[in-house]
Amino acid sequence: MTDRYAVIGHPISHSKSPQIHAAFAQATGQDISYTAIEAPLEGFATTVQAFRAQGGRGVNVTLPFKLQACEFASHPSDAARLAGAANALKFDGERVWAENFDGVGLVNDLQNNRGRALKGARVLLLGAGGATRGALLPIALQGPAVLAVANRTADKAHALRRDFVAHAALQASGYDELAGEAFDVVINATSAGLSGEALPLPASLFAPGALAYDMVYGKGLTPFLRQAQAAGVAALADGVGMLVEQAAEAFAWWRGVRPGTREVIARLSVPLV
Ligand code: NAP
Numbered sequence: 001m002t003d004r005y006a007v008i009g010h011p012i013s014h015s016k017s018p019q020i021h022a023a024f025a026q027a028t029g030q031d032i033s034y035t036a037i038e039a040p041l042e043g044f045a046t047t048v049q050a051f052r053a054q055g056g057r058g059v060n061v062t063l064p065f066k067l068q069a070c071e072f073a074s075h076p077s078d079a080a081r082l083a084g085a086a087n088a089l090k091f092d093g094e095r096v097w098a099e100n101f102d103g104v105g106l107v108n109d110l111q112n113n114r115g116r117a118l119k120g121a122r123v124l125l126l127g128a129g130g131a132t133r134g135a136l137l138p139i140a141l142q143g144p145a146v147l148a149v150a151n152r153t154a155d156k157a158h159a160l161r162r163d164f165v166a167h168a169a170l171q172a173s174g175y176d177e178l179a180g181e182a183f184d185v186v187i188n189a190t191s192a193g194l195s196g197e198a199l200p201l202p203a204s205l206f207a208p209g210a211l212a213y214d215m216v217y218g219k220g221l222t223p224f225l226r227q228a229q230a231a232g233v234a235a236l237a238d239g240v241g242m243l244v245e246q247a248a249e250a251f252a253w254w255r256g257v258r259p260g261t262r263e264v265i266a267r268l269s270v271p272l273v
Contacts, residue, residue, distance in 0.1 A: 007036050136167075
């Protein structure tokens, strides 16, 4: 019998998850269906319950429901609990398991696809929202020399430092305090670029040979990647690999078989111009 999965968000029509999971299912011979469901803004839990009642086995969760997904679960993982957000749920009888695969997807993309070792690297995350929360622990586990978070609202970066104090020694700041600092990996985890806005970053932020990574994907050269390029950075990446890698983690968690990702990443990539 075909097992049913879905991605739930609002809006959802832009989601590439059905395409990604269909490719994984075909490549691994798994008999699943995977659809996109738009939940009303006030109706996340009702929508999940209805999908479950119809035999759904699991869901991916995207904006703006990742926090609610973590609260909804009876068994959130440590990673989801620490992030306060989940992007994958698995239904098992009365139990609802929750995971947050965004961070591990990012780490896999950086290290396995882009050959960028995080151990010993100076890593900076821009932004202090859900995406940064999900990324911090998986990055910290790789042993970077420095792990820093800078945010427009500096207080939010400081709050993250306190929340993660048992897991990582984070540097936290606003953008002003970045002057004089340089990093090997600079990750834009803000949504600033979606409205065409550039961040107030010093050109000296990028160490020689640095990688600039924008979690936003499918938009070509974002304002952040343009800034990095203007500062002389040659290694530029968007978040399509992170998206596909987190999907592969969820697929493996649900189905017990890990699909390859390279072909799907190549198919969804757009040129960074
Ligand atoms: P979020 O929780 O809403 O956080 C947004 C962050 O962006 C906050 O730190 C906010 O700063 C900052 N920000 C927004 N507008 C800004 C501006 N004009 N100038 C400076 N900072 C600004 O969002 P999120 O869930 O963390 O997602 C962040 C981005 O990552 C989104 O674009 C999302 O699409 C992307 N993402 C990609 C993947 C993937 O698989 N590739 C996965 C997850 C997320 P303040 O705190 O000061 O408001």
